[in-house]
Amino acid sequence: MIQKEGKFQSHSKNFLVHFWMLFFALLAIGPIIVIIINSFKTTDGIFSGPLKLPDAKTFSLDGYKRAIQNGNFIRNYFNSTAITLGATLITVLCSCLAAYGITEYATKLAKMIAGFFTIGIMLPVTLGTVIILKMMVSFHLLNTHIALILVYVGISVPLGVILMVTNFRTISNDLKEAARIDGANEFKTFLIVVPLVKPGIAAVAAITMLPIWNDLWFPLILTTGPKTQTLTLGIQQFVGVHTNDWQALIASLVLGAIPLILLFTLFSKQFIKGLSDGYGK
Amino acid sequence: MLRKRQRYLILFSLPALAFFIIFAVFPLMGTIYISFFKDSVFVGLANFKFLFTNEYSSTRLLGAFLHNCEFFAIAASVQIPLALFMAALLTSGRVQRLTGFYRTVLFVPSTLSVVIVGFIWRLIISPLWGIIQYPLLGEKATALPTITLMSVWQYLGIPLVFLYSALLSIPSNIIEAARVDGASDMRIFFGIKLPLIAPQIGIITVLTFIWTFNGFDIIYALNGGQPGPDFSTDVLGTLFYRTFFGWDSDQGNQNLGAATATIIFFIILLGTAAYFAIVQRRLKVSQL
Numbered sequence: 224m225i226q227k228e229g230k231f232q233s234h235s236k237n238f239l240v241h242f243w244m245l246f247f248a249l250l251a252i253g254p255i256i257v258i259i260i261n262s263f264k265t266t267d268g269i270f271s272g273p274l275k276l277p278d279a280k281t282f283s284l285d286g287y288k289r290a291i292q293n294g295n296f297i298r299n300y301f302n303s304t305a306i307t308l309g310a311t312l313i314t315v316l317c318s319c320l321a322a323y324g325i326t327e328y329a330t331k332l333a334k335m336i337a338g339f340f341t342i343g344i345m346l347p348v349t350l351g352t353v354i355i356l357k358m359m360v361s362f363h364l365l366n367t368h369i370a371l372i373l374v375y376v377g378i379s380v381p382l383g384v385i386l387m388v389t390n391f392r393t394i395s396n397d398l399k400e401a402a403r404i405d406g407a408n409e410f411k412t413f414l415i416v417v418p419l420v421k422p423g424i425a426a427v428a429a430i431t432m433l434p435i436w437n438d439l440w441f442p443l444i445l446t447t448g449p450k451t452q453t454l455t456l457g458i459q460q461f462v463g464v465h466t467n468d469w470q471a472l473i474a475s476l477v478l479g480a481i482p483l484i485l486l487f488t489l490f491s492k493q494f495i496k497g498l499s500d501g502y503g504k
Numbered sequence: 505m506l507r508k509r510q511r512y513l514i515l516f517s518l519p520a521l522a523f524f525i526i527f528a529v530f531p532l533m534g535t536i537y538i539s540f541f542k543d544s545v546f547v548g549l550a551n552f553k554f555l556f557t558n559e560y561s562s563t564r565l566l567g568a569f570l571h572n573c574e575f576f577a578i579a580a581s582v583q584i585p586l587a588l589f590m591a592a593l594l595t596s597g598r599v600q601r602l603t604g605f606y607r608t609v610l611f612v613p614s615t616l617s618v619v620i621v622g623f624i625w626r627l628i629i630s631p632l633w634g635i636i637q638y639p640l641l642g643e644k645a646t647a648l649p650t651i652t653l654m655s656v657w658q659y660l661g662i663p664l665v666f667l668y669s670a671l672l673s674i675p676s677n678i679i680e681a682a683r684v685d686g687a688s689d690m691r692i693f694f695g696i697k698l699p700l701i702a703p704q705i706g707i708i709t710v711l712t713f714i715w716t717f718n719g720f721d722i723i724y725a726l727n728g729g730q731p732g733p734d735f736s737t738d739v740l741g742t743l744f745y746r747t748f749f750g751w752d753s754d755q756g757n758q759n760l761g762a763a764t765a766t767i768i769f770f771i772i773l774l775g776t777a778a779y780f781a782i783v784q785r786r787l788k789v790s791q792l
Contacts, residue, residue, distance in 0.1 A: 236689075240598040247590055248609045251660070254624050255612065273633045317520035324516025328509040336517050343524055345711075347718040347772055349741075350765040351531025353538065353748055353758050358531070377527025380520045409512050437617035439721045444749075459619045459725060476620050487615045491608045498662065499669035502711065 255480075262286055262477045266469055286470030290478060293471065295449055299457035300478075302446075303436060306368050306453060310375035311431045315424055317376065318383030323413050325384070326391040327399070337388060343381030344501070348374075349440050359445055366448040374441055379431045382501045386430070389500055390423030391416070426497030429490045436483055454479050532769065539763040551763035561747075561760075565767070567735055568743040571648055575739060576716040578652040580709055586656075587663035588705070592693055595671040607668065611661035618658070622725040625654045641726065644736040651737055655722050659715075663708045670704040671697060703784065710779050717772050720745065730754075740768045 260276060261269050268281025277283075290296055321340075325333045355374055364370040394416055402412045417424075442456040452460075458479050461472060487494060539551055555561050590610065594603055613621065629636045629650070640650040674697055682692050720741030723731050729751040731737040746754055748761025 237598045240593050240596060241602070244590070244593055244599060244602070244606050248606055250657075251610050251613050254628055254657075255616070257628065258624050270632065273627075273635070313523075317523060321517040321520035324513045328513035328516075330506065330510055330513060332510060333513050336513070336521070340520075340524070343528065345714055345776065346528060346532065347714060347769065348528045348532065349718060349720070350744070350769050351528065351533075351535050353762045353765060354531035354534035355527065357534075357758075373523070374527050376523045380524045381528075384520055413516070433615060437615075439618060439725065443724075455617045455619055458617070462619060462623050462725075463728070472623075476623055480616050480620050483615045484612060487612065488608060491604075491611065495607065495611070495665045495669070498665050502666060502707065 255484075258473060259477055262470075262473045264470075269469055269473070283470065286472075286474030287478070289468065289471035290475040293461075293475070295452060295457055296475060296478075298450070299452050299454040302368065302451055303454040304482075306371045306375070307432050307436045309368065309372045310379065310435050311428050313372065313376045314379040314383050314431045315427055317380055318387045318427055319417060319420070319424065320413070321380075321384045322387030322391050323416065325388055327413075337385070340381040340384045344385060346381070348378045352440070352444055355441075356444055364445075366446050366451045368446075368451060370445045371441055371453075374445070375431075375435045375438075379435070383427045383431060386427050386497055386501045387420065387423055390420040394419050422493065422496075425490060425493040426500070429486070429494040430497035430501065432486070433483060433494075535762045536766045536769070538759060539766040542759050551759055552767070555760065555763055555767070564735065564738065564743055565764075568738050568740045569771070571737065572717050572719075572739050574648055575652050575655075575719065576713055578649055579656055579716050580712050582653070583656045583660055583712065584663055584705065584708060587660055587667055587708075590660075590664050591667040591671055592697070594668055596689065607665070610664055613658045614661040616658065618655075618721040618725045621654060621658045622722055625657070626726060642733060644733050647727075647733060648737045651722060651726060654726075655719075658722075663712070666708050667701060667704060670701040674700050706779070706784050710776055713775050713779075714772055717768065717775070740764070740771070744768060 257274065261273060263284065263286075264277045264281045265283040265285070268275070268277060268283070271281075275281075321336070325337050359365050359370045362370075364373075398419075399412050399416060402415045407415065437455055438453075439455055439459060442453040443459075446452060447456070458475055461475060540546060540548060542550065555565055590606075593599065594606060599606065616624075626641065627633060629640050631637055631639060638646075640646045678696060679692060682696055687695065717740060719739060723737055723739055723742050724745070727737050729742055729746050729749070731739075731742050744761060744764045745751075746756075747764045748756055748758060750756030
């Protein structure tokens with residue numbers, strides 16, 4: 224018989240747990256909410272009562288207007304989107320292929336390749352920057368989207384492969400055998416199996432996108448030109464010039480954060496799965 | 505047959521391997537290689553000797569290393585117990601329907617870029633807004649701990665998610681059995697759950713070590729490449745950037761930069777290897 228605690232005791236314990244969790248939740252998003260609130264205020268409103276909601280006198284959308292009109296903002300947004308999507312797409316593709324190969328043709332070499340990628344997850348690739356820069360200069364890829372995409376795929380692929388391996392392992396052989404009996408070649412068989420690992424693909428995509436969108440290091444080194452600058456670097460430089468236009472500054476921070484917060488809220492399950500599967504194994 | 509399988513394996517793995525080797529492994533190896541050169545002349549360990557013995561650069565190197573140790577010590581000792589506490593609450597069975605909500609909300613800061621995190625916190629603690637009067641970022645003693653705590657705030661969700669799934673994967677019959685024996689929540693947590701997830705706590709500590717010693721973003725976002733006040737927030741990452749690229753009057757030098765990167769790489773390698781050789785093995789043994 225399981226010992227049941229008293230009803231009162233149980234309720235008060237539940238209350239205590241919720242109290243703590245609410246406290247932490249508030250600590251996590253409170254500062255973000257404060258910034259979002261202030262993005263809708265006039266400069267006076269921002270500084271006279273930073274924690275107050277905007278009222279009729281302090282409400283203003285000028286920050287957003289000026290943030291968007293700022294010459295580079297839309298272009299930076301586009302650059303970040305193109306680089307993030309491009310690198311994520313290639314990462315997913317390469318990871319699926321390699322993971323399928325590793326699970327399907329499980330030879331000794333396959334084990335070695337898997338081990339190679341496992342070590343790769345922890346590799347501090349930024350320390351290779353001196354050579355990466357040299358390479359990009361000699362390929363004439365400096366200040367291009369391609370430079371960043373290539374580097375990001377190289378960094379993201381190990382985790383992607385390891386994650387996809389755990390996914391491909393769950394697929395039974397029946398389907399593959401059936402496809403082969405029907406005369407499908409190895410690549411066709413792969414294409415038939417891929418739809419079955421869609422949840423894994425979503426996890427890889429989610430976990431690949433985040434650090435790429437937010438990266439500051441490689442844009443700072445490979446794409447400093449105004450035409451190929453990313454959003455994160457653009458905002459960093461905006462913050463760095465000690466502008467007095469606090470309204471536009473705060474609005475552009477909010478605009479820069481929104482895509483990933485939205486994406487994460489929508490795909491939080493896949494994301495969390497990717498994170499715990501990838502590093503936990 | 506084996507040869508055919510081997511050929512397909514290589515064919516399927518090739519694109520991923522190519523990207524990984526060309527843009528991650530090769531640059532790292534190449535960096536170590538050119539750290540033995542000076543303007544394409546082989547100089548042996550001269551670059552390292554310079555970094556370790558030149559008065560200015562050795563001071564900076566030692567300073568950055570110690571700041572990294574502090575960064576790691578604060579991050580690990582605050583972040584991991586806090587994440588463990590939250591994960592324990594989330595898996596206590598007392599949160600129920602709100603579990604997903606809390607998990608998502610607590611992770612949101614990790615989706616922001618450091619540029620945004622740095623700005624948000626600098627504004628909140630700035631005397632301009634008046635919530636905190638003390639110039640936390642302006643004083644040598646408090647600047648680095650303050651930045652570390654910002655980073656803890658941002659990335660808390662990662663160890664949380666990690667420990668949360670570790671706790672969830674504990675078979676429920678073990679917990680039930682303990683409960684039948686009349687063990688309290690506290691006892692179950694410290695006596696059963698905690699020892700069982702010790703290896704995961706170890707892994708997240710190593711990852712924190714790698715991430716903090718490889719860290720650059722939050723410091724650069726707040727204080728630039730020559731992080732003040734008076735280098736008190738300079739870490740190995742910013743030192744590497746400065747040595748390689750230069751900053752203000754400091755001229756950049758790619759061989760010295762490569763040597764700095766090599767030193768950082770070996771610090772990370774040694775720390776990680778030591779951990780796996782000494783701690784992780786023991787944890788697995790004690791589990792049996």
